[in-house]
Amino acid sequence: MYTKIKSIIRPTVLAVVLLAVGCKTPALVTPEQKGKLPENYTAMSAQDTVNSATVQWKNFFKDQHLVDLIDTALKNNQELQITLQEVEMARNDIRIRKGALLPSVGVKAGTGVEKVGRYTSQGAGDASTEITPGHEVPDPLHDYTIAAYANWEVDIWKKLRNSKKAAVNRYLATTEGKNFVMTNLIAEIAESYYELLSLDNQLAIVKQSIGLQQNGLEIVKIQKQAARANELAVQKFEAEVRKSESMEFDIRQQIVETENRINFLLGRMPQPIARAQSNFFDEPLLNTQAGIPSQLLANRPDIKQAEFELAAAKLDVKAARAEFYPSLGISASLGFQAFKPSYLFTMPESLLYSLAGDLAAPLINRNAIKAEYKNANARQIQALYNYERAILNGYIEVATQLSKIENLQKSYTLKSQQVDALNRSIDISADLFKAARADYLEVLMTQRDALEAKLELNETKKEQLSATVRMYRNLGGGWK
Structure with missing residues (x-):
C-alpha cells in the first residue's frame, strides 16, 4: 500500500511544480x-x-x-x-x-439495494456468478458498507x-x-x-x-x-x-x-x-x-x-x-463492503480501500481570482x-x-x-x-x-x- 501511495504522490508533486512554473501571477504591491x-x-x-x-x-x-x-x-x-x-x-x-x-476524517455506514435488468451486460454477468457451488449472486443485489474516509488539501x-x-x-x-x-x-x-x-x-x-x-x-x-x-x-x-x-x-x-x-x-x-x-x-x-x-x-x-x-x-x-x-488534494478511504451482512467482515474479499490525488489549477478563466x-x-x-x-x-x-x-x-x-x-x-x-x-x-x-x-x-x-x-x-x- 505504501508503494501505491508513493507512486501517486511523486508524479502529482512533479505536475504541481511544472504547473507552478507556468502560472504567471500579478506583482505583489508592497x-x-x-x-x-x-x-x-x-x-x-x-x-x-x-x-x-x-x-x-x-x-x-x-x-x-x-x-x-x-x-x-x-x-x-x-x-x-x-x-x-x-x-x-x-x-x-x-x-x-x-x-x-488538517485532514478531514469521517466514518460512514450505509446500505442500499440495486436491481439491474437481466438482459444487460451487468445482469448477464451476474447470473452466471457463483459464490459457492450451487449458490449464485442474489437478485436483487444489496449493498452494505462500513468505511472511514479522509480528505486533505496539501498546503x-x-x-x-x-x-x-x-x-x-x-x-x-x-x-x-x-x-x-x-x-x-x-x-x-x-x-x-x-x-x-x-x-x-x-x-x-x-x-x-x-x-x-x-x-x-x-x-x-x-x-x-x-x-x-x-x-x-x-x-x-x-x-x-x-x-x-x-x-x-x-x-x-x-x-x-x-x-x-x-x-x-x-x-x-x-x-x-x-x-x-x-x-x-x-x-x-x-x-x-x-x-x-x-x-x-x-x-x-x-x-x-x-x-x-x-x-x-x-x-x-x-x-x-x-x-x-x-492545489493538491488527497482523498482516501478504508473499510468493508459486501452484498450480505454475513460477508461484510470477510477478509480479504470484502476489504475496501482507495487512495487518490487530485490536482486542480485555474488555466483559462482566472478573472475572478485576479x-x-x-x-x-x-x-x-x-x-x-x-x-x-x-x-x-x-x-x-x-x-x-x-x-x-x-x-x-x-x-x-x-x-x-x-x-x-x-x-x-x-x-x-x-x-x-x-x-x-x-x-x-x-x-x-x-x-x-x-x-x-x-x-x-x-x-x-x-x-x-x-x-x-x-x-x-x-x-x-x-x-x-
Whole structure:
C-alpha cells in the first residue's frame, strides 16, 4: 500500500511544480510607511519617558466614587460586552482556519439495494456468478458498507497557513479594539462625572447669587418706601431674581440628564449617582505625563489595532496570490463492503480501500481570482493608510491636549483673579447703593458680571479636569 501511495504522490508533486512554473501571477504591491513620529510633541518639551499611560486607571483616578462607577461599567456596559463577543468570534475563526490545515476524517455506514435488468451486460454477468457451488449472486443485489474516509488539501503554497496567520492577527486586532472601547468608556465616565460635579457647583453658585439678588430686592423695596428708589428699580431686581431662579431649574435638568448618561454607561436603570461633596474649585487636577511620541505605538490600542489589521491584510494578499497556483488534494478511504451482512467482515474479499490525488489549477478563466487578488492588494493599501492615520491622529490628539492643559491653567489663574475682584466689587456696590452713591443698575450689573465670571471659572475648571482625562485616554491609558 505504501508503494501505491508513493507512486501517486511523486508524479502529482512533479505536475504541481511544472504547473507552478507556468502560472504567471500579478506583482505583489508592497507599500511602505511614509512617515515617522517626531522625537517630541513640541519644540520646548523634554525627552522624558515617564508616561501616564502605564498607570492603571484605579491608581490614576483618586476619587473613590469615580473608581466605583468605572468598576461597575466595566462589568455591565453593553457595548463592551458586545465587543467581547466579537473577540470570541475572532478566536473561533482561528480554530476554523487551523482546522483547514488538517485532514478531514469521517466514518460512514450505509446500505442500499440495486436491481439491474437481466438482459444487460451487468445482469448477464451476474447470473452466471457463483459464490459457492450451487449458490449464485442474489437478485436483487444489496449493498452494505462500513468505511472511514479522509480528505486533505496539501498546503504547498502556504495559502492555508497564511489564512490562519491572518485570522490570528485579526483576533489580536479585535482584542485591541476591545481595549480601545474600554479606554473610551473609562474616559467618558470620568468626563461625565466631573461634569456632574461642575453642575453641582453651578447650582450652588446660582443659589448664592439668588440670595444676593433677593437681598438687593429687599433693600430696593425699602428704599422705594423711603422715596429713595422707584418702581423701575424694584422691577429690575425682580426680573434678575426670576432669571436666576429659572437658570437653577435648567441646571437641575442638566444634572438629571448627566446622571442618566452615566447610568446608561453603567448598564443600569436611572438612579442617583454617588459623588464627592467637596468644593469643586478645590478638586485636584490629575497628574499626566506625556512621555515621548514613540510610546504611542505601544500604548494606544487603536494604533495597535490598525497595525494588526495591516499585518492581516498583507497575509491576505499572499493567500490570494496562492489561488493562482495548482492545489493538491488527497482523498482516501478504508473499510468493508459486501452484498450480505454475513460477508461484510470477510477478509480479504470484502476489504475496501482507495487512495487518490487530485490536482486542480485555474488555466483559462482566472478573472475572478485576479479581481480578488487586486481587492486584497487594495485592502492592504487601505490598511496601511488607516495605520498611518491612526498614528497621526494619536500624535495630534496628545499635542493638542498638552497645549490645552497649559492654556487652561493660565486662563484659570486670570479668571480666578477676575472673580476675586468682582466679589469685592459686589460688597462695594452694595455699600455705595445703601449710601445712595451708586444707582441700582450698577449693583445689578456688578452682580450679573460676578455670576457670569463664577460660571466661566467653573466651566474652565471642568475643562481642566476633562483635558487631563482626555490626555490619559489619548496616551493610551485605561485598558491595562
